[in-house]
Amino acid sequence: MGTVPLLTDEELSPRAAEVFDRIRAARGTTYVNNFWRALAHDEDALEATWNRLSAVMAPGALDPLVKEMIYVAVSTANGCSYCVHSHTAAAKAKGMTPEMHAELVSVIGAAMQTNGMVTAMQVEVDDAYLV
Amino acid sequence: MGTVPLLTDEELSPRAAEVFDRIRAARGTTYVNNFWRALAHDEDALEATWNRLSAVMAPGALDPLVKEMIYVAVSTANGCSYCVHSHTAAAKAKGMTPEMHAELVSVIGAAMQTNGMVTAMQVEVDDAYLV
Amino acid sequence: MGTVPLLTDEELSPRAAEVFDRIRAARGTTYVNNFWRALAHDEDALEATWNRLSAVMAPGALDPLVKEMIYVAVSTANGCSYCVHSHTAAAKAKGMTPEMHAELVSVIGAAMQTNGMVTAMQVEVDDAYLV
Amino acid sequence: MGTVPLLTDEELSPRAAEVFDRIRAARGTTYVNNFWRALAHDEDALEATWNRLSAVMAPGALDPLVKEMIYVAVSTANGCSYCVHSHTAAAKAKGMTPEMHAELVSVIGAAMQTNGMVTAMQVEVDDAYLV
Amino acid sequence: MGTVPLLTDEELSPRAAEVFDRIRAARGTTYVNNFWRALAHDEDALEATWNRLSAVMAPGALDPLVKEMIYVAVSTANGCSYCVHSHTAAAKAKGMTPEMHAELVSVIGAAMQTNGMVTAMQVEVDDAYLV
Amino acid sequence: MGTVPLLTDEELSPRAAEVFDRIRAARGTTYVNNFWRALAHDEDALEATWNRLSAVMAPGALDPLVKEMIYVAVSTANGCSYCVHSHTAAAKAKGMTPEMHAELVSVIGAAMQTNGMVTAMQVEVDDAYLV
Numbered sequence A, B, C, D, E, F: 001m002g003t004v005p006l007l008t009d010e011e012l013s014p015r016a017a018e019v020f021d022r023i024r025a026a027r028g029t030t031y032v033n034n035f036w037r038a039l040a041h042d043e044d045a046l047e048a049t050w051n052r053l054s055a056v057m058a059p060g061a062l063d064p065l066v067k068e069m070i071y072v073a074v075s076t077a078n079g080c081s082y083c084v085h086s087h088t089a090a091a092k093a094k095g096m097t098p099e100m101h102a103e104l105v106s107v108i109g110a111a112m113q114t115n116g117m118v119t120a121m122q123v124e125v126d127d128a129y130l131v
Helices: A014-027 A034-039 A043-056 A064-077 A081-093 A098-121 B014-027 B034-039 B043-056 B064-077 B081-093 B098-121 C014-027 C034-039 C043-056 C064-077 C081-093 C098-121 D014-027 D034-039 D043-056 D064-077 D081-093 D098-121 E014-027 E034-039 E043-056 E064-077 E081-093 E098-121 F014-027 F034-039 F043-056 F064-077 F081-093 F098-121
Strands: none
Touching: A014 A034, A014 A043, A034 A043, A034 A081, A034 B098, A043 B098, A043 C098, A043 D043, A064 A081, A064 A098, A064 B064, A064 B098, A064 F098, A081 A098, A081 B098, A081 F098, A098 B034, A098 B043, A098 B064, A098 B081, A098 E043, A098 F064, A098 F081, A098 F098, B014 B034, B014 B043, B034 B043, B034 B081, B043 E043, B043 F098, B064 B081, B064 B098, B064 C098, B081 B098, B081 C098, B098 C064, B098 C081, B098 C098, B098 D043, C014 C034, C014 C043, C034 C043, C034 C081, C034 D098, C043 D098, C043 E098, C043 F043, C064 C081, C064 C098, C064 D064, C064 D098, C081 C098, C081 D098, C098 D034, C098 D043, C098 D064, C098 D081, D014 D034, D014 D043, D034 D043, D034 D081, D064 D081, D064 D098, D064 E098, D081 D098, D081 E098, D098 E064, D098 E081, D098 E098, D098 F043, E014 E034, E014 E043, E034 E043, E034 E081, E034 F098, E043 F098, E064 E081, E064 E098, E064 F064, E064 F098, E081 E098, E081 F098, E098 F034, E098 F043, E098 F064, E098 F081, F014 F034, F014 F043, F034 F043, F034 F081, F064 F081, F064 F098, F081 F098
């Protein structure tokens, strides 16, 4: 149980239902995951979040699979279990192979490790990085 | 000032100097950044960290630039200023354009945002993600 | 299962029982939640934590509902699921409406987002903020 | 030095300049802080972030000062120094007194403390919070 | 369910099986916990992580129990539930008494609290700490 | 510059001055570091924080040096630069040698690494840890 109920399709306001239609069309599936059902109580947040997220995650200078892996990395560092699950699923759907997944896990681990070592030693930023 | 002194080349033990040689050879530069100079007090940590890091960040199923961007993402979520600086510099050296950097920043922002919203609402993981 | 057992009322030491009495009196309910039952193994920690928490969360320059929402915000950023649940329940009990809750979620999301963007870009603090 | 240059007014694209005009009008000051100058390289991110942020932080079910304090709380837990500075300044500008600030600091401290204790003991969520 | 399957002994590659043998020998038990079963998909990561971890956690200038408690402290601050469980179990196996555990919880709580208060007030580092 | 001024001895209220006297007596030095000078604006917070902190950090089932190292570990994971500096200094004053410091850094790094790998793979808690 979350701290807000998950809305069924029947419980959506017309404006929330319109955003759900756009989510379904963009993804090519009728399934709408729990995050959007929890957010549907707040139409403004639902619409603004979907609009921005779909723009940010669209193909651009980075391809969508790379973006999903970056998303998983951030979600991991923040300890968001739901987000790790949902964006790992999205990355797999976009072509992440087990080998890519394993490398993603190792890069995250290496980054976490040196983040901790650097912070523990309070290493000063090299002048070379500041010009 | 960090909590450990940064060792100069002259202060390195022979084994640490050997690791520094390998760092320079792998990177094609004489410059060795402060993280390794701080870590050089502990030869085991220096050698193990360099060995693992150079293996993890090497070309594989993911290309090295993608790995650097994932590294920046984790370092950002952990608030490691040194790490953001050093791995952003590494990503730029490996070909990250300003457009790619801007998209990286936006994906990090979007992930942080929904990490927070999901956790605040304690959204339950969809069954669809658990099979 | 936690890493320490939850004490029942019967298992409390006299001093822990006395703190539980004060918790019940302050809250006007016989229910004592799991956090205090886990902490009851350590009488000093139990008493010191309750004493400070009840002082900090009491009406003052900020009203108790605002304090609960700040508590939820911190707990969210720290990824403490138990704390988000218990302090969201406390905020609702103190009058947080669904509209207030939705705004709380959106502010948390916006803060997380710009925290990430600022850190990724390593934006320097404006001189204007330092005087 | 950040990882992207801060744009001066002269360096802004016409669309970025238009967003800066709206920031200035909304705030009633000619001063635009470094976050927006760093973000101005990416017009889409600049516009989308300002639009959403000004909507989220506007008066609603919660008043703007409460929202700023929630913002400070999240930024503190995430260790974003820039964000703590800028949003503490914003909170003071919106009427946060030293007494309110001191209480904000104590609530943040108490939340952090119990977040840690709860997580260390892995306290299970009470059934009472899940209905 | 995790995002990778847990490998049974029968599913291990010969090289992964060899690492499992070393884990069992080092620990004096046939039980191998889920972390290693999840990591076993990636032989390089499995071997490198076990090698480094067993070196780092071995008796040295700090005794293994102290190291386990430090591990629990980091895992708590990062909100890694699995890690808190597994390393608290390891600490208990190495002699952590309930009294030591209670003090560990209180130190973690105190550190979290002042981390938050210091960051909220953006206290400048004393010159005395920088020489 | 922090977000609150640091109080000099002359600016202290009588009650804050009394707490400073106790800090000096407990530590056997006239030096009082910036954290307490920032907190001195709020007498209740100053007194409660000092009282609890000095009790928590006193010799008990764990010795004070171990407690300082745990404090550094938490502060590192939270990215609190001030706290890492001040508690590393305190640990050194209590006898932490360079070898112990190096091991502390490596344990923190190892914990961060596996925290990230576990969370990225969403490894389920073993039943063995839940009884």
